[in-house]
Amino acid sequence: MNTPSENSPSPIPPARPRSMRPPAEVTYAEELAALAAHDSHPRPPGWQLSPRGVRQFILGVEGGGLEHAWQGKPVQTVITPKFLGDDALVERCIVTLLGHRGLLLVGEPGTAKSMLSELLAAAISGCSLLTIQGTAGTTDDQVKYSWNYALLLAEGPTPRALVPSPLYSAMKSGAIARFEEITRCQPEIQDTLVSILSEKCLHVPELAGAEGVLFAGRGFNLVATANLRDRGVHEMSSALKRRFNFETVAPLADRELELRLVRDQTAALLGESGVRVECPAEVLELLVTTFNDLRHGRTGEGTVVDKPSTVMSTAEAVAVSHAAALDAAYFGRGRLEPGHVARQLLGAVLKDNPDDLPKLAHYFDVVVKARGKTSQPWRQFHEAKKWLRR
Ligand SMILES: Nc1ncnc2c1ncn2[C@@H]1O[C@H](COP(=O)(O)OP(=O)(O)OP(=O)(O)O)[C@@H](O)[C@H]1O
Ligand SMILES: [Mg+2]
CATH class of the missing domain: 3.40.50.300 (P-loop containing nucleotide triphosphate hydrolases)
Incomplete structure (x- = not known):
């Protein structure tokens, strides 16, 4: 039997099939067990954790992992921030x-x-x-x-x-x-x-x-x-x-936080599907900046741009970043490039209204082109404008 490489989709079902998207209580079972073991605060009737424990589960715990027994072994579990x-x-x-x-x-x-x-x-x-x-x-x-x-x-x-x-x-x-x-x-x-x-x-x-x-x-x-x-x-x-x-x-207001979220969630999604792609920070930054500019109708430099009718949400940014990374893995050289982002961006922007294409083209002609004069990723992004066609 061939062993599929980590970079190619496997036609062979894994030995222990896992569901595509387990519910949160399964995905984070270890974190929930760690919190339950450390939760000394009163639990309201019917609650599995105290209100403080619930807060820690959703917002994360700083300062290292929690020690507890998991599947019969002593482990340290980090409680990750989720929202x-x-x-x-x-x-x-x-x-x-x-x-x-x-x-x-x-x-x-x-x-x-x-x-x-x-x-x-x-x-x-x-x-x-x-x-x-x-x-x-x-x-x-x-x-x-x-x-x-x-x-x-x-x-x-x-x-x-x-x-x-x-x-x-x-x-x-x-x-x-x-x-x-x-x-x-x-x-x-x-x-x-x-x-x-x-x-x-x-x-x-x-x-x-x-x-x-x-x-x-x-x-x-x-x-x-x-x-x-x-x-x-x-x-x-x-x-x-x-x-x-x-x-x-409300949508995430902090661009740095959004960048972190897109980076971490893209890595997690790729990890789940066992796909390895290099995702350079400057390309993810370009993607998040593009989403921010189009969402607010104004760039960081103060240029006014036409907002597309669709919501350029953080969830959409993660979806585009994940799709672009898969594109890079399966049809590219295993490294995310601005061109992959441009290829995937079109579907996200035109979701609600196909007439938004000129708005996106205008963004490329004015903002992306100007940035490309001083930045290589933005120049490559501008060169990928050819993908913005229906
Ligand atoms: N503040 C945030 N914290 C963490 N993830 C966020 C945040 N904002 C957006 N996201 C992204 O949104 C995704 C989840 O989107 P979800 O489907 O829950 O949104 P929704 O508000 O229910 O959207 P819809 O109204 O379309 O149903 C997360 O996986 C993450 O990528
Ligand atoms: Mg929803």
Whole structure:
């Protein structure tokens, strides 16, 4: 059997297949175990970690690893920062989840709302999978419960025939449920949550007696996310709004922090797929600078540029950097170059509006060209303008 080189995709399934994207509680199982072993602060009922432990999990712990036993061996585990740029927001989110209101994370696309909700659920309940994905077609059944029709016909409505929704399961086990893109659902579907969030119980009228009411276990709460670009599609009722604390997640404002994030996440994504590519700092810097210029409509030198209609988010910057690095690995010489960035940039910029191409071309003609006079990476970037064609 051939052993595939580290740089080429393997047609042979690995001996122990791993899922493509494990949930946060699996990815960070060792970090969660380390924090649990060191967490001496009181844990609220139903919580796997204290609020301080949850904060440390999301924001990281400085000053070396935590010693603990992992899989029978003594190890030191570093708690990495995962959500960057707004520690106070994370603290407010944790405090909200200690109370009786749900948490609604709103913001522009790609500001890590879903990531933050997943990290919160993983740290608080040890499970981030009790998630409803909101769409225009989400039904009441998907929010509450449905039935196994074979059992329903055979036995009638019994607890055995009931198929719980993720929200139902979270209430039953006292865990955090997640509701992604809640404002994409019809208002009447969203309003199913009003009584659940205020009374913390769910009625199942088909079941008689005590079985007909599910009281939420301690530790239950809801983290929902909503994209500002979708707001207004189905405006949320004021009754439901009152049952949530809103937290706005802003795009990363610090360019250095964004550069660090893009570098680390690109390396992590490449590491997961076993691809080795050299990613020079100046090329990643060029990519992040381009995203910043186009996002703000103004360059560091003060030149005004036309903003594309799409959100040039940090998540998009990571996606472009990862794709460009893969391009370099599989079709280049294993070294990320400005040309790879230019090739991948086009798809990101033209996502919302194909008419944005002239804006990008103008950015290359004015800003990239001028910078290319004094910087080699920017000159190579400008030479790659030929890729900006549809
Ligand atoms: N402040 C931040 N800290 C860490 N990662 C961030 C931050 N801002 C953006 N990211 C990037 O965003 C990615 C996660 O994006 P996520 O899908 O959670 O965004 P979202 O706000 O839910 O977007 P959408 O509204 O499109 O659903 C992270 O993997 C990371 O690359
Ligand atoms: Mg999201």
